[in-house]
Amino acid sequence: MSEPRTIGPSSYFDPKDVDRLDPVTGDLVRRRIDALGPSYRLFYRRPLHIVRGSGTKLYDVDGVEYLDTYNNVPSVGHAHPRVTAAIAEQAAVLSTHTRYLHESIVRYAEDLLSTLPDELGHVVFTCTGSEANDLALRIAKKHTGGTGVIVTRNAYHGVSTEIASISPSLVGVDALPDWVRWVPAPDPRRVDWSGYASLGEWFAAQVQAGIDDLAANGVRFAAFVADSIFASDGVLADPVGFLAPARAVVAAAGGVYLADEVQPGFGRTGDAMWGFERHGTAASPFVPDVMTIGKPMGNGFPVAATVLTPEVVAEFGRDMRYFNTFGGNAVAIAAAQAVLDIVRDEGLQDNARVVGAHLQESLRALQSQHLAISDVRGAGLFVALEFGLESYAAAEDLTLAVVNGLKEHHVLVGTAGIYNDALKIRPPLCFSIEDADRFVTELDAVLTELGQ
């Protein structure tokens, strides 16, 4: 596998271009750089000044409508009135923390747990997915007495110091600490799994090799961490079941299996409420030791959670308290409850399955006209469309041109994959058949414009 080139700022606005923006936008961008400093990025070669959202649509300062196929946080739709009302009503009444009794947090936790395997028995609330993963790893290390962590090649799990350390897509594989090992992501088209009974057996062997290498270097294994849809590794959904052998290897080694459901959770994959469920069967369900959730949980309200088996959290709970000032406060819970209710009431998991299948089918139909499209894959409303050209660099350039071209066509989309050579199509779950068709039409037009 060739090394990915260092991803430049080409999918982002380059501050050197500020003088090429219209005066009003240029002024705002300059003030923003002055006030927020150099660690911030803006999407697109020409940044987008968004002022309003509704459902799957965003509107810029000039009133132009954009179809949002990128944002997974507003999972039930931008500014969903039920979520807005729940937040407004609760904020007007009470917003205190978890050291007073409050009924709604208990009711929500019970409701959430009812969607999960019985083994996952406790919910601990945080504000962000990063905090949820950070806490999960802290608890896993306490439980196992180990420190070793295994992640995939281009994994992203968050931004705290600890979690950045296990996120090679953020810090690079060379910067991983000595207690972290990476394994190639289970991409059936890009890894050589000949000699193994299945992709899953091959992947399990990689994880076992990582565990063995940790042990050989005196590092006790604590946790295997994976996003069940492998979003930053390029969206790897199939064949379902490929995670089961790795899960068995982790259990046999006494480690904690941490399913990072921040991206695939809450029905996005269409097949199931939780991404890991796709990798089990009725006879042999897939049960992680820990699950983390975030992004769509409050439709933009900062709320996230770590869900654990009682066994994993026992030692931590005995020796340590955990208090997150805002985590699970009354308003956060109101937002989260509204989202969970809407996902069910509006049948959004079903919608993700139906519209996602239609979208994949329509995108595959484009392949005959646009030969640069080398693959369409995904599950539900988490879809990747990959470009294959003479080099990965050329494919990345095309991907970025398409992202910026679609933006000029008023469609917002992101990129995915270790080579940054795929579109990441991950819209709000209320995405309609019409929305999907509009995306396909505009993509067709952009590719034609680009001579592809």
Add this chain to the structure above:
Amino acid sequence: MSEPRTIGPSSYFDPKDVDRLDPVTGDLVRRRIDALGPSYRLFYRRPLHIVRGSGTKLYDVDGVEYLDTYNNVPSVGHAHPRVTAAIAEQAAVLSTHTRYLHESIVRYAEDLLSTLPDELGHVVFTCTGSEANDLALRIAKKHTGGTGVIVTRNAYHGVSTEIASISPSLVGVDALPDWVRWVPAPDPRRVDWSGYASLGEWFAAQVQAGIDDLAANGVRFAAFVADSIFASDGVLADPVGFLAPARAVVAAAGGVYLADEVQPGFGRTGDAMWGFERHGTAASPFVPDVMTIGKPMGNGFPVAATVLTPEVVAEFGRDMRYFNTFGGNAVAIAAAQAVLDIVRDEGLQDNARVVGAHLQESLRALQSQHLAISDVRGAGLFVALEFGLESYAAAEDLTLAVVNGLKEHHVLVGTAGIYNDALKIRPPLCFSIEDADRFVTELDAVLTELGQ
């Protein structure tokens, strides 16, 4: 200095007592323990089931009103209508992240920076104070190339893996990693600073000794981290200026001075908008390299920030992006802007100074009747009332009895200090003279009931 005893669960509800609660409360507590697991705590021997808040008052499920002298998050008052309206209005319109242009985040950042020394030039938004401190330390380590951190004996800076590691009040001094050194807190009544020109010179010498000890062990100094009011070390406010010599020592050693303003910030000390400002003069202002803010910033909405000099963040900004999905989203900024506006429009810093002074004076007047009160100290509406008995353990027992007694008198208060021997009085900043008098009256009654 004698070692503090391990702080037991006595200021919290003991789950073993669940059968002694009334049936309705007992049932909710049991369900809560089942769903949330063992890392959660409830305040008070008999937990409080709060359902509503307004201004400085909280109301339980039976409609009983409590005077809140504990909660610093709802700094402008529980359920302040302007904050509620700002959140509701923005949530109904848009709640997206910082990779699209949005005017409000720029305007708020400029507004916040206008309250600060010119050197502090950039704001990076997070969701929690823990995240703000975690990011600050990550940046400080990148800037200095060092890892060594110095904190005070009972410091608390947050709950991420990294920040728990520099929070001895959470993990204990014995569990600090080898890159952390603790120094005694600058408590003028409990440390021996004879031989030094001032308490500040003594404290600076402790910090220098910490830096030297890190160096002697091959650890390069990165940052000194202190809450400018030393909340968990017992609320240490005076003499103003005592932090200045330590600040000079940190600068001379090439380290980053991180002012954790999560507790004293936003006008609470009455004397200034930011706690560190109290330690400077007009001629010689106190300027940290990094400031972190959180808790009251959104009056309960999860929003926090790291504020930095351009110099400190330069290397990090060059090599690394930072993206916090919910950090500084449009709704978070709406809440934060409302709070900043209210603090100014309602004169809450002035109110903190005036009511805080009245409160301290009234509490000191109690000392003649209640000899157990050994000290009253603080700044603005951050006040500690310390008990002195034959032992620290006895003082802690009295403190906890007073906390639970005041709760039965419908007044909510917390504890502070390494020996847990002081009341921590830290109400919403709209606390009135009448509220202060009610607190003093009820404290008087509780101490009388307790025979003190």
